[in-house]
Amino acid sequence: MTLGAEVVKVTEQSESDSYDVVVVGGGPAGLSAALTLSRARRSVLVVDGGQPRNAPAGHVHNYLGREGIPPGELLAIGRREVEGYGGRVVPGDVAGAEPTDGPDIGFVVRLAEGMSVLGRRLLVTTGLVDELPDVPGVVERWGRDVLHCPYCHGWEVRDQPIGVLATVPAGVYQALLFRQWSADVTLFLHTAPPLTAEQVEQLAARDITVVPGEVAGLEVTDDELTGVRLSSGRVVARRAVVVAPLFSARASLLARLSMEPAQLQVGGFVMGTRIEADPSGATSVRGVHVAGNVADLHAQVLTSAAAGLAAAAALNADLMAEDTGRAVAALRAGREHPAGVFSGPSEQEVCDRVLGERRHGLSQVRA
Numbered sequence: 001m002t003l004g005a006e007v008v009k010v011t012e013q014s015e016s017d018s019y020d021v022v023v024v025g026g027g028p029a030g031l032s033a034a035l036t037l038s039r040a041r042r043s044v045l046v047v048d049g050g051q052p053r054n055a056p057a058g059h060v061h062n063y064l065g066r067e068g069i070p071p072g073e074l075l076a077i078g079r080r081e082v083e084g085y086g087g088r089v090v091p092g093d094v095a096g097a098e099p100t101d102g103p104d105i106g107f108v109v110r111l112a113e114g115m116s117v118l119g120r121r122l123l124v125t126t127g128l129v130d131e132l133p134d135v136p137g138v139v140e141r142w143g144r145d146v147l148h149c150p151y152c153h154g155w156e157v158r159d160q161p162i163g164v165l166a167t168v169p170a171g172v173y174q175a176l177l178f179r180q181w182s183a184d185v186t187l188f189l190h191t192a193p194p195l196t197a198e199q200v201e202q203l204a205a206r207d208i209t210v211v212p213g214e215v216a217g218l219e220v221t222d223d224e225l226t227g228v229r230l231s232s233g234r235v236v237a238r239r240a241v242v243v244a245p246l247f248s249a250r251a252s253l254l255a256r257l258s259m260e261p262a263q264l265q266v267g268g269f270v271m272g273t274r275i276e277a278d279p280s281g282a283t284s285v286r287g288v289h290v291a292g293n294v295a296d297l298h299a300q301v302l303t304s305a306a307a308g309l310a311a312a313a314a315l316n317a318d319l320m321a322e323d324t325g326r327a328v329a330a331l332r333a334g335r336e337h338p339a340g341v342f343s344g345p346s347e348q349e350v351c352d353r354v355l356g357e358r359r360h361g362l363s364q365v366r367a
């Protein structure tokens with residue numbers, strides 16, 4: 001995926017690199033938030049590493065109005081829409097963020113290349129990493145015929161021989177779920193815990209074959225998955241394999257803000273990690289919001305975009321409250337200096353109250 005030839009480079013300090021909101025991550029959540037904020041006449045910078053989670057997939061499904069669109073195309077449309085309202089989208093990796101000094105909420109956002117920008121607020125939409133089972137062939141086929149999400153891929157593998165590679169108890173649930181799309185589902189017990197009597201009965205009732213023993217690898221012929229090879233050497237013919245990745249929030253950039261991803265457990269097993277937040281994406285650190293997969297491991301493209309919108313609205317309301325407070329402070333300062341708001345002491349006071357630490361920023365030019 002390309003973001004264009006734009007290169008951000010810091011040369012000197014000025015106010016121009018201070019944004020109302022710096023959005024880290026330009027996937028569906030980040031771009032949706034940036035669109036909403038740009039339309040709210042907020043200055044927005046999106047810094048994007050260009051590695052959206054669904055990049056290996058050929059198409060985006062269940063995105064109403066854009067069903068089946070290639071992931072890169074959807075994001076390219078989103079970037080154009082953001083830029084159409086004055087938002088900036090630049091390529092880059094954010095290495096970290098830390099609070100600015102002074103009374104106002106604000107953040108120094110450091111890019112991996114050593115450059116920095118300032119944001120009054122920070123929105124993190126960095127998504128998650130799918131940590132895949134360590135079985136030969138799984139990484140290579142990921143997003144093509146090694147799958148995890150029935151809503152993303154179920155229709156495409158309907159009526160085909162599907163294997164479920166169980167590494168956690170949820171393998172049974174996945175097998176029962178994919179049975180909706182195909183009558184030929186095999187559950188490979190691999191490293192999952194033994195089945196309960198109830199699970200054995202459920203699987204038998206839905207005609208799901210259960211294969212004990214560890215899986216040694218996937219069989220591929222002419223760039224297509226053809227089977228699952230057990231460590232015994234037996235090969236079971238399959239055209240698609242379902243796995244349960246560990247979902248790990250991409251949130252290392254938040255370490256300087258003392259924010260750590262928290263584990264999410266389902267049925268006593270760790271499903272992954274996420275940054276905890278309220279429904280508007282507000283985190284434990286004032287001024288830092290999150291949206292999309294970094295906060296919600298279940299979020300899809302559409303719901304990530306919706307979460308971005310919700311976070312943007314909350315951030316705009318928060319900034320509005322701060323702007324109002326500053327305006328009131330400026331008004332009072334004017335009253336307290338009858339010589340007029342343009343007198344030296346008055347201007348200095350207003351400047352201090354309104355701009356605070358943001359009187360100096362970092363400048364960017366395009367190389």
Ligand SMILES: Cc1cc2nc3c(=O)[nH]c(=O)nc-3n(C[C@H](O)[C@H](O)[C@H](O)COP(=O)(O)OP(=O)(O)OC[C@H]3O[C@@H](n4cnc5c(N)ncnc54)[C@H](O)[C@@H]3O)c2cc1C
Nearest residue numbers: 025027029049050051053054061094127143292293300301
């Ligand atoms: C194979 C596969 C297929 C899928 N298919 C579908 C589907 O058909 N329909 C559907 O609804 N969902 C699908 N999904 C789920 C979908 O990918 C996610 O729900 C969605 O991408 C989440 O959006 P997001 O904005 O939270 O994160 P992402 O789309 O992952 O975007 C995060 C962005 O942040 C950037 N980033 C990360 N860290 C940094 C950093 N430090 N600095 C700067 N940028 C950073 C990344 O490079 C990336 O561009 C699929 C997932 C997979 C794995």
